[in-house]
Amino acid sequence: MSEPVIRVRGLRTKLGGKEIHKDLDLEVERGEILGVVGGSGTGKSVLMRTILGLIRPREGEVEVLGKKVDPLDRDTMLTLERRWGVLFQDGALFSSLTVSENVQVPMHEHLDLPPALAEELALLKIRLAGLKAEDGRKYPSELSGGMRKRAALARALALDPDIVFLDEPTAGLDPVGAAQFDELLQNLSRNLGFTVFLITHDLDTLYAVTDRIAVLADKKVLVTAPIAELERHEHPWIHEYFHGPRGRAAKASAMIDEST
């Protein structure tokens, strides 16, 4: 098995005097789609922000693509930023730029592309993310929630990253839109070969796309395993999560999908 693309060891984070993580370990393998689940307030987004170097851990270390994440080491961070794409919870598109300009921001920041080519490539990403070419000229405020997520995905994919971090990409989307997003994500990750770190509450998404799932509880990653194994896990929260009415419904629909 090759080197894990993300390796977190003995992580301890504290925010506002409150301990969020303690002795947290996590490994993400190359090419997999890792789902991250956990109750509200268990620090899923904090974990993502720590891996991205936006929050400095109190203890422990984070390695991405074999490099130690350290917000103070500008050179390393630059190479890493070039190789990961992030979709924040609410899209976090720059409101003063059009969608197409948003997608071009990382291109201009990290590469020296002629404007016409950057524009064309941005349009390609926008269409890959399932938007229409003319949406590229719109401003984020003119888009619906689902379109904003797609535009944000287009920006995350702008540089064909090795790792894509997604923070609740299907939250707030209608089931049809969410299912399309799942399919899009799976297609892209298979065809473009990137690794996905996916925070989600959406059980349908977990069943549809993830290879493994990491469960955050009690300030650490309780277990990382494929969904079939998690269903048999005895931890009360995990059990409730997968065997509650929503879990059963999601599983049933996943089975139907597979048999058709």
Next chain:
Amino acid sequence: MAAKTQVNVTMEGETARVSLAGAWTIAAAAELDGQLRRLALPKARRATLDLSGIEALDTAGAWLIRQAAKTLADGGLTVALAGADRRASALLETVGAVDQVTHEPSKEPPGVVELLARLGFGTAFVVREARSYLGFMGLTLETAVSVALRPSRFRFTSFVFHLEAVGLNALPIVGLISFLIGVVMAYQGATQLRLFGAEIFVVDLVAISVLREIGILLTAIVVAGRSGSAFTAQIGTMKLREEVDAMRTLGLDPVEVLVLPRLTALVVALPILCFFSDIMGLIGGAMMAWADLDISPTAFVTRVQDRISITHFWVGMIKAPVFAAMIGLVGCYQGLKVKGDSGSVGRLTTRSVVQSIFLVIVADAVFSIFFNLIGV
């Protein structure tokens, strides 16, 4: 991985074999795009794009390959792809699936037309804005009357809260600014009037200008910047978070709940602030007159009482509630106009301050003409 990216052409009869090699990724996209653009196959009837030499491929590379194939096909050649591994074919297919529509660049109208269009938009905007201001004023007035008929509906707690925010909390800044302006006027007046030996008229100068104009104008401008903007930001944020819509669905009238308490608080607070500003301005002037011209505070007060008619005070005071209503209306109106993203809160807050200061000064000019005509 970092092999040199390249495009090589070998001719086999009428078939051109275009071998692509190296890393076809976005990092090399500029270079590859240039090479492909220079690619010319004048003698070929068929072209085969050989991808077997490609070591790394991403969507940018795949898109470039498809573009090249399309350009060649448009030139009348039969194009075939060869040597693509499974991953490359999948990638080409993914890119191809979304690449059907060709993108037409938007046509920019010429500069003059653009300029005229913007002028037109601007004019129409001003007219629309003025009309909806009038509408909003009417709506507020109507609500005010209906609340006045049923006073139990007046939000007293909210009123007191805003009274503290716009009135009490503004005292230090209004007081300090007025005091300093009083000092400056007395000093500047003294320097000039001393040339004529008319130092004592500094008292008249300071008293009349502070009471009639400076006190109220300064207060109104500070309040517009402090409270008008706060109104816009508060209501605007509530609008963004759909709190205003939630109110409507719960049967609460946003004008009654949000606008009226703020407006009445401002209408009550501004005259008080104005009075305070008048006093502080006079004290500032008196201090400077004492320090610079040896006019004792007692002499200053006596002269103000003897020489300055109380009308000057009322001329200033009567403007206060009018200015307050303007600032409050503009602040709340702009807040209710917020929609879309959080950027519009900032934009409309700025607009709220600019418009309320502008309206205050225009109204002040109108008041001056009016008082001049009736001879006060």
